[in-house]
Amino acid sequence: MRPSRRITITASILLIFCLTGSVLLLQRVDRERNAATLQEVLYISSPTLLKRMSLGYDGLLADIYWTRAVQYFGDKLQRGSEHFDLLAPLLEITTTLDPHLLVAYEYGSNFLAPKIPGGAGQPERAIKLAEFGIRNNPNQWHLYYDLGFIYYMELKDYADAEKAFADGAKLPHSHQVMSIMAANMAEHAGNLQTARLMWMTTFQITHDPMVKANAVAHLNALQVDEDVPLLEELVSHYREKTGHLPRSFSDLTAANFLRGIPVDPLGHTYKLMPDGHVEVRVPDDLPFIEKGIPIGYIPPRKPKLPAVN
Amino acid sequence: MSDRIIYIASNTFREAVRDRVLYNLIAFALLMSGAAILVGQISIDIERLVVINLGLTAVSLFGVVIAIFIGIGLVSKEIDKRTLYTVLSRPVQRWEFIVGKFFGLAGTLVVNASCMALGVFAALYYVSHRFQTSDGWVLVAVYFIILQFLIITSLALLFSSFSSPLLSAVFAFALFVIGTFAEDLRGFAAMTKGIVRWLATGAAYLVPNFSALNVISSVAHEQPVSGQLILSNSLYALVYASMALCGAVLIFERRNLK
Numbered sequence: 001m002r003p004s005r006r007i008t009i010t011a012s013i014l015l016i017f018c019l020t021g022s023v024l025l026l027q028r029v030d031r032e033r034n035a036a037t038l039q040e041v042l043y044i045s046s047p048t049l050l051k052r053m054s055l056g057y058d059g060l061l062a063d064i065y066w067t068r069a070v071q072y073f074g075d076k077l078q079r080g081s082e083h084f085d086l087l088a089p090l091l092e093i094t095t096t097l098d099p100h101l102l103v104a105y106e107y108g109s110n111f112l113a114p115k116i117p118g119g120a121g122q123p124e125r126a127i128k129l130a131e132f133g134i135r136n137n138p139n140q141w142h143l144y145y146d147l148g149f150i151y152y153m154e155l156k157d158y159a160d161a162e163k164a165f166a167d168g169a170k171l172p173h174s175h176q177v178m179s180i181m182a183a184n185m186a187e188h189a190g191n192l193q194t195a196r197l198m199w200m201t202t203f204q205i206t207h208d209p210m211v212k213a214n215a216v217a218h219l220n221a222l223q224v225d226e227d228v229p230l231l232e233e234l235v236s237h238y239r240e241k242t243g244h245l246p247r248s249f250s251d252l253t254a255a256n257f258l259r260g261i262p263v264d265p266l267g268h269t270y271k272l273m274p275d276g277h278v279e280v281r282v283p284d285d286l287p288f289i290e291k292g293i294p295i296g297y298i299p300p301r302k303p304k305l306p307a308v309n
Numbered sequence: 310m311s312d313r314i315i316y317i318a319s320n321t322f323r324e325a326v327r328d329r330v331l332y333n334l335i336a337f338a339l340l341m342s343g344a345a346i347l348v349g350q351i352s353i354d355i356e357r358l359v360v361i362n363l364g365l366t367a368v369s370l371f372g373v374v375i376a377i378f379i380g381i382g383l384v385s386k387e388i389d390k391r392t393l394y395t396v397l398s399r400p401v402q403r404w405e406f407i408v409g410k411f412f413g414l415a416g417t418l419v420v421n422a423s424c425m426a427l428g429v430f431a432a433l434y435y436v437s438h439r440f441q442t443s444d445g446w447v448l449v450a451v452y453f454i455i456l457q458f459l460i461i462t463s464l465a466l467l468f469s470s471f472s473s474p475l476l477s478a479v480f481a482f483a484l485f486v487i488g489t490f491a492e493d494l495r496g497f498a499a500m501t502k503g504i505v506r507w508l509a510t511g512a513a514y515l516v517p518n519f520s521a522l523n524v525i526s527s528v529a530h531e532q533p534v535s536g537q538l539i540l541s542n543s544l545y546a547l548v549y550a551s552m553a554l555c556g557a558v559l560i561f562e563r564r565n566l567k
């Protein structure tokens with residue numbers, strides 16, 4: 001074998017060996033490093049400084065920061081974390097770098113506003129983000145919808161929600177639901193029908209399967225919250241009429257209080273408890289319900305959302 | 310244009326291709342296909358935006374780096390290899406040599422940017438499954454990036470006509486960075502008073518305004534670019550590049566090559 005050929009073979013083997021070694025060592029380093037130190041750091045927290053440092057390529061940097069915000073939120077949600085300290089700063093940086101990145105306002109406020117474990121539980125930061133979005137994109141009715149939605153759902157602030165919907169309704173090409181929402185805020189704020197209308201609208205206007213699934217889960221929860229008090233009312237009517245509590249829903253059916261055994265939106269039968277209360281059978285499948293929760297039930301750290309195509 | 314300029318330009322183009330400058334297209338293709346396939350999986354609703362932002366930023370940055378690093382060697386390399394003396398011993402004027410080199414590198418950058426633009430459109434088609442009218446503005450952004458290259462190439466030539474390659478690269482890159490802040494510079498100048506204001510405003514107008522030539526973010530959001538801006542930017546780039554080229558010619562004409 002010629003010396004040059006021997007060197008080539010030796011160097012090639014050594015190269016492959018070193019490459020494999022470096023990959024394995026890097027994996028080991030990743031395992032040894034604390035995940036928190038890798039995640040919870042914003043090396044440059046000033047959006048203005050970042051904008052200047054981007055040398056005019058701020059659009060690409062905004063996309064990178066938006067992806068980072070999505071990954072951060074998704075990872076925290078997956079792990080059932082209760083701390084989303086970097087989410088709002090990441091979204092602020094993203095929107096300062098690209099004030100017209102509508103997707104960051106629409107999804108970002110939906111990440112920030114809902115209570116933990118479904119979101120970051122920071123509705124005030126979500127409102128700040130949505131308002132910043134409206135200032136920079138005053139003709140986008142979606143942003144007014146998001147703002148009104150946060151005021152309504154998270155803060156129960158019906159006056160500000162009405163104002164947001166009414167302002168959005170005035171825009172050209174605004175969705176007709178905006179004026180309906182504004183009117184509902186004035187007359188029927190806080191009732192289930194209004195909440196149902198809002199989630200239906202969210203389901204219809206979004207293209208994202210996750211948002212759709214979230215809307216379906218909330219619509220299911222609203223259905224349960226409406227069914228349970230009605231069923232409990234029937235149970236108390238039965239008690240008034242017969243002097244004792246029904247043992248099962250069959251008793252109510254036999255007494256013509258019900259046409260059949262009632263089922264929740266997922267098709268599971270409701271449970272009638274011995275004390276006359278009504279509970280859902282599979283609470284894990286019905287996140288966000290406020291009525292019919294079994295006593296002592298501890299919800300999973302990550303809400304289970306239905307599959308939506 | 311004289312035949313001599315065309316010969317020098319075509320030789321410069323051939324030399325750049327021989328120097329494997331166009332190999333950056335492979336890196337670009339990998340970048341675009343990676344972005345087009347991966348982004349949809351790791352982010353939400355920004356596939357199209359990323360393809361445009363990343364694609365045009367890569368076109369711009371690859372081009373700027375090529376313009377600077379090839380541009381600074383256009384004159385010095387010919388001196389080091391002593392090929393300049395062979396060229397100038399023929400009936401070729403010094404200014405023709407500089408202008409020919411400029412057009413050669415500019416041509417290389419136009420070919421490079423055009424190939425990359427095709428890549429951007431292919432990736433756009435991959436993520437959107439169709440083209441839309443607003444995609445036409447991406448072409449305007451590419452055109453503005455090419456205008457940016459003309460200015461940088463002329464500046465690299467200007468610096469290389471009197472300085473060492475290393476210093477020329479530093480000067481050209483520094484001017485590129487300063488040029489992206491041109492509008493801020495004018496804002497700072499407006500805050501000062503008296504003679505400082507005059508000097509600061511003068512400096513702000515002297516540096517190239519690259520921020521006006523960057524419409525990447527707005528075309529990514531499907532915002533149109535006005536015809537007036539296209540015309541003004543074209544004239545500005547033409548005038549500025551001619552100015553830098555004149556400076557390079559003036560210096561090179563007086564340079565002692567012995």
